[in-house]
Amino acid sequence: MDTKTTLDLLADRAATPLDQAMSSPPSLYTDPAILDMEIKSIFEKEWHCPGLAADIPEPGDYVTFSIGEQQVFSMRQKDGSIRTFSNICRHRMMQLLEGRGNTKVVVCPYHAWTYSQDGSLRGAPYMDRSETFDRKKFCLPEIRTEIWNGWIYITLNADAPSTAELLAPINDLVAQFRMDRYVPCETQDHVWQTNWKLLTENFMEGYHLPVAHRATVGQWIGLDDTIFPPDVNPHFTWQTFTKDETAIYGRAAEACDYLEGKWRYTTIMPTVFPAHMYVLAPDHVWYLSLRPRGVGEVHVRFGVALAPERLDAFPNKQAALKDLITFFDHVNEEDRFVVEGIFTGAQGALAQAGPLSWLEREIHDFQKYLAGKLCSPQNATARVAAE
Ligand code: FES
Ligand SMILES: [Fe+2]
Known part of the structure; x- marks a missing residue:
């Protein structure tokens, strides 16, 4: 058909x-x-659910997920919030994290570019001779994250109505x-x-x-x-x-x-x-x-x-x-x-x-x-x- x-x-x-x-x-x-x-x-x-907020209770706890072809990870921050970032290195697109776990910093397994828990690039070895390189320009892109009744919800859609609004009737x-x-x-x-x-x-x-x-x-x-x-x-x-x-x-x-x-x-x-x-x-x-x-x-x-x-x-x-x-x-x-x-x-x-x-x-x-x-x-x- x-x-x-x-x-x-x-x-x-x-x-x-x-x-x-x-x-x-x-x-x-x-x-x-x-x-x-x-x-x-x-x-x-749409909104998708990588798991329960209680799955990642401590700062640095993370869980990986994907939306379509986009790999992402959700991570508990020092202030208690959960944020979700692209799981793709800003150097040459290596996947950063696998599965779930806890880490103080996110280190790329390819050339060790290192990101803070808030997605900012903290270190990039041997980039000192690249004159125009500015590490502030290479944070991990962040996508929307919301918590609803204990669930983590994430979306690639900047314009999607909030889960609080969509799920209000239940x-x-x-x-x-x-x-x-x-x-x-x-x-x-x-x-x-x-x-x-x-x-x-x-x-x-x-x-x-x-x-x-x-x-x-x-x-x-x-x-x-x-x-x-x-x-x-x-x-x-x-x-x-x-x-x-x-x-x-x-x-x-x-x-x-x-x-x-x-x-x-x-x-x-x-x-x-x-x-x-x-x-x-x-x-x-x-x-x-x-x-x-x-x-x-x-x-x-x-x-x-x-x-x-x-x-x-x-x-x-x-x-x-x-x-x-x-x-x-x-x-x-x-x-x-x-x-x-x-x-x-x-x-x-x-x-x-x-x-x-x-x-x-x-x-x-x-x-x-x-x-x-x-x-x-x-x-x-x-x-x-x-x-
Ligand atoms: S691809 Fe990540 S450090 Fe090179
Ligand atoms: Fe069943």
Whole structure:
């Protein structure tokens, strides 16, 4: 199917009422021209989440990430703020930092140009004979960083509205969990063999939980309790569901004195478009933050953090954390199996879109989001170029 037909079908799906909604055409997930448009119109424009602010609590703590082709790192400053810089050396473009860690200064591994934590160039060996060289002119470019309810959000877009504004409608819903106190327990980076949108869609919908996750979280969840937002929002979607008393994770610890009634066993699952999604429960949060790496590969950043009162309640913390990580590794494996399976399926000549359940309402919200970004009039030129 050509790119124009795929995008016309996406626009059509987005405009279809929910009770007649269909999943997106297979080519939406396999066409490299669509990915190019997504990088330009979505990833380079939107906010992305490299992790929790609590992941980097001390000055010099850093975490690396990327937006499209741009490598970046977020670093805790001496004044307690978090700032995000280009992770590319101003000398000859070597990548500066890898992974995560702590450093007093950022030293390029190529010729040892050295940057301060605020991105300014502090030293450049053997540049003393370069007459016009002025190290003040070679700071690392900085991009916007905001903290929202404990999350770090970053964007390349100088004109994007703030996260406080975009996410205001879900602020109270999320803030009641006081997630900014949650203690990070694990972060992992993986590459899965699927299209990034298949993983976003998979994470959003609860329909698969009792089946694909029957060995883990699926057995605790009552789908009939699922609640969706009253209105479709162009920046995020969410659902809530409850977990019964057999749930090992997902219910408030006894010492939790700020959640009442149903909220003590309710989980909220927001997706901040395009690629940050999380399960926020009274005792834990776990999240994925995605970055496409080609049409059929996606970088997956996974993290889990616990409410401090949950952590304190474990008689043996070390053993409890080991169990928790094993458990979530299992959940992730269950998801990897299905999203890689769908990507393989989407490439078959007989693959076709099918009807959506009411439990897949958020996939329909996501179609509206994608159509708004990829099928809008300003993208007409890009669509013609992509054909
Ligand atoms: S590329 Fe970084 S010091 Fe040369
Ligand atoms: Fe899942």
